[in-house]
Amino acid sequence: MNTFLTNSKSGNKVDLWLILVYLILILFGWANIYSAVYSEDHAFIFDFSQRYGMQFVWICISIITSIFILYIINPLIYRTISPLLYLIMLFLLFSVIFLGREVKGSHSWFFIGSVGIQPAEFSKITTSLMLATIMSQYNFSLNKTKDALKGALVVLIPILLIIMEKETGSALIYLSLIFVFFREGLSGWFIILGFSVIALFIITIVYSPFIALIAILSVAVIIRFFVRPNFKTFLISAATIVLIAFVPKIPFKFVEILKPEIWGIILFVPIVFIWLKDLWTRKERKESRWLFLSMICGIIVIFSVNFVFNNVLQAHQKARIENLLGITEDLHGIGYNVHQSKIAIGSGGLLGKGFLHGTQTKYNFVPEQSTDFIFCTVGEEWGFVGSIVLLSLYIFLIIRIIVLAEKNKDSFTRIYGYCVASIFMLHVFINIGMTIGLLPVIGIPLPFLSYGGSSMLSFTILLFIFIRLDMNRQTR
Amino acid sequence: MDKKVILIIGIIIIAIALATRLFFLQIIDEDYKVTAKNNALVYQTRYPARGEIYDRNGKTLVGNKTTYDIMATPIDIKEFDTVDFCRIFRLDINVVKKKLENWRLNKKKIGYQSFIFIKQVSDKDYSLYAEKAYKFPGFYAVSRTARIYPFNAGANLFGYINEVDKDFLEKNPEYKSGDYVGITGIERSYEDVLKGKKGYNIFIRDVNNRVISSFKNGTHDINATPGEDLVASIDGELQQYGEHIMANKVGSIVAIEPSTGEILAIISSPGLTIEQLSNIRNEYSSILEDPYKPMFNRAVMSAYPPGSVFKTVNALIAQQHGVINASTMFSCARGFYFGAKGKMGCHGHPSPLDLKHSIMMSCNAYYANTFRALLNDKKYPSVADAFNQWKEEVNKFGFGVKLGSDFPSELAGNLPSTTTYDKIHGKGKWNSYNILSLAIGQGEIGATPLQIANLAAIIANRGYYIIPHLIKNAPDSLRREKYREKHYVDIEQRFFEPVVEGMYLAVNAPAGHGGTSRRAYLDGVSICGKTGTAQNPHGKDNSVFMCFAPMDEPKIAVAVYLENAGAGGTWAAPIASLIVEKYLFREVKRKELEESITNANLKQFVPTKRKRY
Structure with a gap:
C-alpha cells in the first residue's frame, strides 16, 4: 500500500467495460480522422505527415500513459500531491497568457517544437483532483459557507484564468462541476436557477426584455400562489400583469417616454408591497423569501442581458449566439460552419455513406473537420445508426463512471468520479449539440474522437486515474 | 429522490434530445441531402448536337x-x-x-x-x-x-436559336442557363425534336470549387443524346432561287405541293440573310431598325387584300349555292354601277361573259353581280344571314382562320363579320352594296400569301387541301396525322372545272384574247393562273398572282404577292412562272426573263414610313 507499485492483493480488477469502451472510441476516432483527412496521395494510415499518422502517435502515448497510471503510480499519492499539481497548473494557466503563442485569437498554447500543448486541457485533471481532495476532507460540508466558498474557489480560479486566455469554450466546461456540488449536497434550486438564467437570457435576446419581464412576473405570481394560496392577492397580481401586457398598445404619447419594461416594473411595485406586508407581518415561509429574491435577481438579469451581450461577449461569440437563435442568418459567414456541418450530418441518412465515402467532410466543406467537427464525419459516413451507437457509447461510459463512483465507500474516488463524468457529459453534449445546430459554436473537442494530442492525453489521464482509483474500491 | 438517479435521468434526457435532433436531421429532413449532393459534385453539362434539317431531296438545309x-x-x-x-x-x-x-x-x-x-x-x-x-x-x-x-437561304423559315434568357427560364424550368433554344421558325416549332438531350459529367470538387476528380470514374456520367434530324418539305434549290429573284422586291412567294400540302418554298422579302441569322446577337438591333422589317415573315403574317384571285372563291361558292352556273352571263360596261354614283370599275373586255371567261379576263362586274346574288339569295331571311353563311364557307377555304401550319408565327389574316359592318354602318343598315368590294377580294378582307397559295392548291386538288407544312417526318403521330388529313371545302368537284378552265385560259389563251396572265406562260407546261391587282392605300397597287401546274395532276401551286408593284400580270405572274419552271425542270431556260425579273427594283415603290398590314 505504501509503495509506488500497485498492491494487487487488496485491489479489485480493472473495470474492463470502461477499458473496452475507451478502446473502441479511440480507434473509431482514429478511423474517422483518417477518413476526414483522407486523400489518395496519402492513403497510408501511418503517414506521419498527416493527422491520422500523428493521431496514432498520440494514441500510443496515451496507452503507455494509461498503463503507467494503472500499474505504476500509487493512487494514494493523488491526495497528497493534488494541491501542488493544482498550483503548478494555475501557474501554467497564468503564464501561458503572456508566454503562449496566439492561435486563432486565443493565448492558450505552449509550443515545444511543433507540438502544441494546451494547459487548459490538463487543468481539468488537476482541478478535479483538487476538488476531490478538498471535498473529501473530514468534516467538509457544503452547508458551511466557508467550505462552500473553498470548493467554489477551486473551480472559479481556473475558469477566470482560462477566460483571460480567451478560451471561453474550455472555461464553460468547468461549470459542469456544479453537478459534483449537487451530488455532494448543494440544493437543486441552484441548478434550476442556473437554467432559469439561461432561459431568461435567451428570451430577452430573441424576444425582448419586456416579454422576459412578463414571463418572470407571471412565473413569480403562480409560484407565490402555490406557496401562499391567497386568492385575492393572486387575482390582483394577475390583473396587474394583464395590464402590463397591454402597455405597448396604449396609444398615448406620454407612454412612449419610458420603455414598456420600465412601466411594467412601476406598475408591479404595489404588488410587491402587498407581498412585503405579508413578509413583515407574519413569519413567512423560507420559500417565499427565496422566491422574492429570485424574482429580483431575474429582473436584474433581464436588464443586464443587453449589457452583457453587447459589452462582455466578443463579437464572434455574439454572432454565434445570434446565428443559433435564428436572429441572423448568414450561411456564408458566421453560419457557414454550422450549415455545412448540418448538411454533412443530414446527408448521412439512416446508414451513412460508408467509410471513406463521405463527400462533405472530405474536400474541406466542413471546417475543423478532424478536430471540433469530427462528429460530422461520423454522421455522414455512419449515418443515424452510427451516430446513435456512438452517442450510446458515451452515455454508457458516463453512467458507468457514476455507477462505479457511487459504489466506492471512499469519498475521494466518488467525488473525482463525478468530476470525470460531468466533464465528459458537457463535452459530449456541447460538441455534438453544436455540430447539429442545437447549441452555439463552442470550440471544444469530442472526447477521444477529436484530433489533438492535448485533448487525447488529458481525457485519457482523466479517465484512467478514475479507473485506477476504482481498482482500490471497498464497496459500501 | 436519490441525486444519483436525478443526474442519470438528466443525462438520458440530454441524450434523447441529441438523438431526436439527429433523427430529424438525418432521417426526416430532405433539404440537407439535396444540398450535400449539389455541394460536392459538379455536374458539367455535355451539350448535344442539335438535330439537322434536310430538304426534300436529302440535301442539308441546316447543319x-x-x-x-x-x-x-x-x-x-x-x-x-x-x-x-x-x-x-x-x-x-x-x-x-x-x-x-x-x-x-x-x-x-x-x-x-x-x-x-x-x-x-x-x-x-x-x-x-x-x-x-x-x-x-x-x-x-x-x-x-x-x-x-x-443553301445560304431560308433564314426566316428556319429561324434562329439563342441562349435562353431569364424570362424564358422562369417559364420553362426544364432549361438551364447556357442552353440554346429555337426562338423563331422551324427551330422554334420543332424545338422539342431538335434539341436532343443533355448529358453530364460528374466531378467531385472541394470547397474552393476546384475539381478534384471524376466522380466514381465517370460511371455515373451520361452522354448527350443528339437531337433528331428533320426532313423538311422545302426544296433547297427552289428556296434559294426564289430568294434570288425576289431581290429588291417587297413581298412573298409560297409554293406548295397540292397533293401533300408540303411547302416547297416560302420566301418573305426582304428577309433575314443567313449572315444576319448566324450572327443574330450582334445584328439584332440593326435588324429591328430596318424599315422593311426583315424579321416580319410576310408569307405567314401579312394580311393582304387578296384582290382578284379571290374571285375564284366567290365563283365556287356561288355555283354551289346554285345562284350561278357555268353558263351564267353578266354584262359589263367597264364596270358595275349601283345607286346614284356607285361604281366598281373594270377594264375593257368583251361583254357579256360566262363564268369561265370572267375568270380568264377577271371581270369585276361579273363578280359584283355574283356576290349580290349570293347575299340577296331568298333562301336566307336577311342579308346578314346570307353573309354569315358565305363567311362560313370562305372559312373552309382557310381564309380568316389560322391554317395550322408548323410555322410558329402564322397569323389568321382577317375576314369581316356582321359585327364589323354593324359597327361601320349600324345594325341592319347595310346591304350587299356596302360590302361589294368583298366580291373582288378587296375591302375588309386580308389574306396571307400562305392562304392564297393554299387556295391555289385547293383549286388544283379540285376541292380539298392538306394543311401546308414544312416538315415531312414529324416524329409524333399527332403531327403526322394532322398533316395528312384532307380538308374538304364542300364544293362539288364539277364546279371547279369552269374555274380551272378560266385560269388555264388566262395564261394560255392566244395573245389578244384578253387573258390576264399571259406573262406566266411557260412552254410545254399547262399553268393555270389567276392575277390580282389589289388596291393599296399606300402607293401603287399590289401585284398578286396564284397558279398551279400542270393543269391535270398538278405538281405545284404558287402564290406570289408583291407590294406596290402594280398590276398582277406584270410582275407577280412571271415570278410564279419562273418558280414553276425551276421546280419542274430544275433549270430555268428563260434567262432573259429571269434576268429582267431579278434586276427589277420594285422596292423603290414601297413607302417605308407606314404601318404594316
Whole structure:
C-alpha cells in the first residue's frame, strides 16, 4: 500500500467495460480522422505527415500513459500531491497568457517544437483532483459557507484564468462541476436557477426584455400562489400583469417616454408591497423569501442581458449566439460552419455513406473537420445508426463512471468520479449539440474522437486515474 | 429522490434530445441531402448536337459545325501578351484590360470558377489561337456546335436559336442557363425534336470549387443524346432561287405541293440573310431598325387584300349555292354601277361573259353581280344571314382562320363579320352594296400569301387541301396525322372545272384574247393562273398572282404577292412562272426573263414610313 507499485492483493480488477469502451472510441476516432483527412496521395494510415499518422502517435502515448497510471503510480499519492499539481497548473494557466503563442485569437498554447500543448486541457485533471481532495476532507460540508466558498474557489480560479486566455469554450466546461456540488449536497434550486438564467437570457435576446419581464412576473405570481394560496392577492397580481401586457398598445404619447419594461416594473411595485406586508407581518415561509429574491435577481438579469451581450461577449461569440437563435442568418459567414456541418450530418441518412465515402467532410466543406467537427464525419459516413451507437457509447461510459463512483465507500474516488463524468457529459453534449445546430459554436473537442494530442492525453489521464482509483474500491 | 438517479435521468434526457435532433436531421429532413449532393459534385453539362434539317431531296438545309467558346479561369491567368490576344480575336484591348482588372479585384469571390470569355469563335480564329494557346495561361477552348446553312437561304423559315434568357427560364424550368433554344421558325416549332438531350459529367470538387476528380470514374456520367434530324418539305434549290429573284422586291412567294400540302418554298422579302441569322446577337438591333422589317415573315403574317384571285372563291361558292352556273352571263360596261354614283370599275373586255371567261379576263362586274346574288339569295331571311353563311364557307377555304401550319408565327389574316359592318354602318343598315368590294377580294378582307397559295392548291386538288407544312417526318403521330388529313371545302368537284378552265385560259389563251396572265406562260407546261391587282392605300397597287401546274395532276401551286408593284400580270405572274419552271425542270431556260425579273427594283415603290398590314 505504501509503495509506488500497485498492491494487487487488496485491489479489485480493472473495470474492463470502461477499458473496452475507451478502446473502441479511440480507434473509431482514429478511423474517422483518417477518413476526414483522407486523400489518395496519402492513403497510408501511418503517414506521419498527416493527422491520422500523428493521431496514432498520440494514441500510443496515451496507452503507455494509461498503463503507467494503472500499474505504476500509487493512487494514494493523488491526495497528497493534488494541491501542488493544482498550483503548478494555475501557474501554467497564468503564464501561458503572456508566454503562449496566439492561435486563432486565443493565448492558450505552449509550443515545444511543433507540438502544441494546451494547459487548459490538463487543468481539468488537476482541478478535479483538487476538488476531490478538498471535498473529501473530514468534516467538509457544503452547508458551511466557508467550505462552500473553498470548493467554489477551486473551480472559479481556473475558469477566470482560462477566460483571460480567451478560451471561453474550455472555461464553460468547468461549470459542469456544479453537478459534483449537487451530488455532494448543494440544493437543486441552484441548478434550476442556473437554467432559469439561461432561459431568461435567451428570451430577452430573441424576444425582448419586456416579454422576459412578463414571463418572470407571471412565473413569480403562480409560484407565490402555490406557496401562499391567497386568492385575492393572486387575482390582483394577475390583473396587474394583464395590464402590463397591454402597455405597448396604449396609444398615448406620454407612454412612449419610458420603455414598456420600465412601466411594467412601476406598475408591479404595489404588488410587491402587498407581498412585503405579508413578509413583515407574519413569519413567512423560507420559500417565499427565496422566491422574492429570485424574482429580483431575474429582473436584474433581464436588464443586464443587453449589457452583457453587447459589452462582455466578443463579437464572434455574439454572432454565434445570434446565428443559433435564428436572429441572423448568414450561411456564408458566421453560419457557414454550422450549415455545412448540418448538411454533412443530414446527408448521412439512416446508414451513412460508408467509410471513406463521405463527400462533405472530405474536400474541406466542413471546417475543423478532424478536430471540433469530427462528429460530422461520423454522421455522414455512419449515418443515424452510427451516430446513435456512438452517442450510446458515451452515455454508457458516463453512467458507468457514476455507477462505479457511487459504489466506492471512499469519498475521494466518488467525488473525482463525478468530476470525470460531468466533464465528459458537457463535452459530449456541447460538441455534438453544436455540430447539429442545437447549441452555439463552442470550440471544444469530442472526447477521444477529436484530433489533438492535448485533448487525447488529458481525457485519457482523466479517465484512467478514475479507473485506477476504482481498482482500490471497498464497496459500501 | 436519490441525486444519483436525478443526474442519470438528466443525462438520458440530454441524450434523447441529441438523438431526436439527429433523427430529424438525418432521417426526416430532405433539404440537407439535396444540398450535400449539389455541394460536392459538379455536374458539367455535355451539350448535344442539335438535330439537322434536310430538304426534300436529302440535301442539308441546316447543319452543324463545331465552334469554340474561349473560357477563362481568372485565378490561373498570369501576365500575357494582351495585344496579341486581342489581335487574334479582334477585341478591344481596353475592354479586355478592364475585365482582367475586374477579375483581379474580385479574386477572392471568383475562386476557381471559369467564365465564357468569348462566344462562338470561328474555326479560323480558333486555329490561330490554338497555335499560341500556351502563351495564354488561364484560357482554354471548349467546343460547341453552331448552325450552318449550305443553301445560304431560308433564314426566316428556319429561324434562329439563342441562349435562353431569364424570362424564358422562369417559364420553362426544364432549361438551364447556357442552353440554346429555337426562338423563331422551324427551330422554334420543332424545338422539342431538335434539341436532343443533355448529358453530364460528374466531378467531385472541394470547397474552393476546384475539381478534384471524376466522380466514381465517370460511371455515373451520361452522354448527350443528339437531337433528331428533320426532313423538311422545302426544296433547297427552289428556296434559294426564289430568294434570288425576289431581290429588291417587297413581298412573298409560297409554293406548295397540292397533293401533300408540303411547302416547297416560302420566301418573305426582304428577309433575314443567313449572315444576319448566324450572327443574330450582334445584328439584332440593326435588324429591328430596318424599315422593311426583315424579321416580319410576310408569307405567314401579312394580311393582304387578296384582290382578284379571290374571285375564284366567290365563283365556287356561288355555283354551289346554285345562284350561278357555268353558263351564267353578266354584262359589263367597264364596270358595275349601283345607286346614284356607285361604281366598281373594270377594264375593257368583251361583254357579256360566262363564268369561265370572267375568270380568264377577271371581270369585276361579273363578280359584283355574283356576290349580290349570293347575299340577296331568298333562301336566307336577311342579308346578314346570307353573309354569315358565305363567311362560313370562305372559312373552309382557310381564309380568316389560322391554317395550322408548323410555322410558329402564322397569323389568321382577317375576314369581316356582321359585327364589323354593324359597327361601320349600324345594325341592319347595310346591304350587299356596302360590302361589294368583298366580291373582288378587296375591302375588309386580308389574306396571307400562305392562304392564297393554299387556295391555289385547293383549286388544283379540285376541292380539298392538306394543311401546308414544312416538315415531312414529324416524329409524333399527332403531327403526322394532322398533316395528312384532307380538308374538304364542300364544293362539288364539277364546279371547279369552269374555274380551272378560266385560269388555264388566262395564261394560255392566244395573245389578244384578253387573258390576264399571259406573262406566266411557260412552254410545254399547262399553268393555270389567276392575277390580282389589289388596291393599296399606300402607293401603287399590289401585284398578286396564284397558279398551279400542270393543269391535270398538278405538281405545284404558287402564290406570289408583291407590294406596290402594280398590276398582277406584270410582275407577280412571271415570278410564279419562273418558280414553276425551276421546280419542274430544275433549270430555268428563260434567262432573259429571269434576268429582267431579278434586276427589277420594285422596292423603290414601297413607302417605308407606314404601318404594316
